[in-house]
Amino acid sequence: MLAIAGPMIFSNVTTPLIGAVDTAVIGQLGAAHLIGAVAVGATIFTFFYWAFGFLRMGTTGLTAQASGAERNREVLATLYRALLVAGTAGVAIIMLQWPIAEAAFALMGASPDVDEAARTYFAIRIWSAPAALANYALVGWFIGLGRAGMAFRLQLLLNLTNIALDALFVLAFGWGVAGVAAGTLIAETGAALVGLAVALRASAGLQIRLWRVFNAAKLRRMIAVNGDIMIRTLSLLFAFSFFTAQGARAGDLILAANAILMHFLSVSAYFLDGIAYATEALTGKAIGARNLARFHDAVRLSSIWAAGLSLAVGAVFWLGGDTVIDAMTVNEAVRSLARDYLVWAALAPVIGVACFQLDGIFIGATRTRDMRNMMLVSLAVYLLAWAALTPPFGNHGLWAALMVLFITRALTLAIRLPALKRDAFARVLAGAATPQA
Known part of the structure; x- marks a missing residue:
């Protein structure tokens, strides 16, 4: 139990570092409205993605049950279904980015300077939506298998990559708010690709037919659980x-x-x-x-x-x-x-x-x-x-x-x-x- 809980506690504790580093790096530019812009943009994504937390929780439960029953093909099929939902939702978010942005920024009510810079942040980071949601599914899948150490390493990779790219893009290249958003975009995409590669390697030798992934009853159950x-x-x-x-x-x-x-x-x-x-x-x-x-x-x-x-x-x-x-x-x-x-x-x-x-x-x-x-x-x-x-x-x-x-x-x-x-x-x-x- 501690082998699962320990890494996840450390993973949770490292998560706030993203916001703290984003603020610290952009703060070196000395403009208050840029700090506010990063805070507003990050808050929008935090609350918006929190609504998709079901991808982590639902995938954990379904994976753990399939693993306990030693149904290895169903374990892998569960991951594919979760990634299908994550990818579909992520693409839909990108396609609906204009109404999402208008509603979110209207609710935030920031000053014109903050609003303009935050929209730049939003317009760049929104493209990581499929990868960000895929990370939820991958972390849930690894936790369901009891491989919390891998889930922790993925989160650590994401956080450290984000920190390094923030410093590079903002302090070295002078990209400002756009650099912070680009760093997060690349970090989330990279973590998703690495997680997928590890999952596929761990499942090497298993052949999954499409009918198993698109099984109507299983899809309905996943949709019901996630809903x-x-x-x-x-x-x-x-x-x-x-x-x-x-x-x-x-x-x-x-x-x-x-x-x-x-x-x-x-x-x-x-x-x-x-x-x-x-x-x-x-x-x-x-x-x-x-x-x-x-x-x-x-x-x-x-x-x-x-x-x-x-x-x-x-x-x-x-x-x-x-x-x-x-x-x-x-x-x-x-x-x-x-x-x-x-x-x-x-x-x-x-x-x-x-x-x-x-x-x-x-x-x-x-x-x-x-x-x-x-x-x-x-x-x-x-x-x-x-x-x-x-x-x-x-x-x-x-x-x-x-x-x-x-x-x-x-x-x-x-x-x-x-x-x-x-x-x-x-x-x-x-x-x-x-x-x-």
């Missing part, structure tokens, strides 16, 4: 966007304090997601192999590690949070407010660990309909909690409502867990219930 995860992800994105919007309505100081503390949540997610990835792979393989004991072991061990890690992260936030807050802003009013609400950032990983773990179990089992439905229920409860708690408690009520979202997600998925196990291991459980002669 459910997409709805779930968009609902979660709405919940966090709503949280930010309500902070903004409360004033600039509250918005700034919440923004700082949300970085704490992002950091905790890097760690808890690593354990959840291992949970996806191990539970998926156990279900594919119809091995109930292995399933119980995967759930038990990953949950113990996740719980311990969440307590450690929460403790670090509580004990060292003041220092981090001071490092992130020099505004004393914002510092004071952030300290007032630090307890929520420290509690978040402890309260939220169960929903991370259950997400991993349900993704491994490809029980995505339950994930979708329980997320929609949790979102409704979250909005009700916000309506009830914020009038009397203000920003504390807003944070409490976010904790209610985490708790509701965990409780609703936990209620569906017995049905997941019953359906996934029906034959095993039926055999255990049959009296021996």
Whole structure:
């Protein structure tokens, strides 16, 4: 389990380096609007691609189950189907880039100088859409096989290539924002090509007929799984966007304090997601192999590690949070407010660990309909909690409502867990219930 979780935690931690290096490199040019342009452009792609996170999660679950069942041709066919979806979606994004850009930049509302430079960034990086989405599919496939080390190396290759090309194109060639976008375009494309080459080499000797890849039932299942995860992800994105919007309505100081503390949540997610990835792979393989004991072991061990890690992260936030807050802003009013609400950032990983773990179990089992439905229920409860708690408690009520979202997600998925196990291991459980002669 740690062989999967460890590399993925390190991979998650390296991801923010892209944005940090992009900002640092473009910042050497001394123009504030260029820094803003890179930030706006990168944000658009981050949120837009996040909606396609199903390519990673769905591919992991389907691959793990096929691998556990030792159906090697289906393992490879799953990758081909995921790449087919990624390529189709990527080409569609390129073809629809004009309306996407107009809608995105209208929502961002940046200044004319920032808007103009950000559009240059967008117009270049948009061409990496097929490769960026293919990377999601490839990373999901390698995690599903339990080869998290390869997934980590692909992410590291992408990040280091991006860093090197940024420095070359911006500082040496003087390409400005266009250089940052070109560096990311080449890095994402290169990582996708390397990942595909490694996957094909690992599958050398397997012959896949087109009818297996285009199997109607398998394609329908993949589309259904991906559609459910997409709805779930968009609902979660709405919940966090709503949280930010309500902070903004409360004033600039509250918005700034919440923004700082949300970085704490992002950091905790890097760690808890690593354990959840291992949970996806191990539970998926156990279900594919119809091995109930292995399933119980995967759930038990990953949950113990996740719980311990969440307590450690929460403790670090509580004990060292003041220092981090001071490092992130020099505004004393914002510092004071952030300290007032630090307890929520420290509690978040402890309260939220169960929903991370259950997400991993349900993704491994490809029980995505339950994930979708329980997320929609949790979102409704979250909005009700916000309506009830914020009038009397203000920003504390807003944070409490976010904790209610985490708790509701965990409780609703936990209620569906017995049905997941019953359906996934029906034959095993039926055999255990049959009296021996």
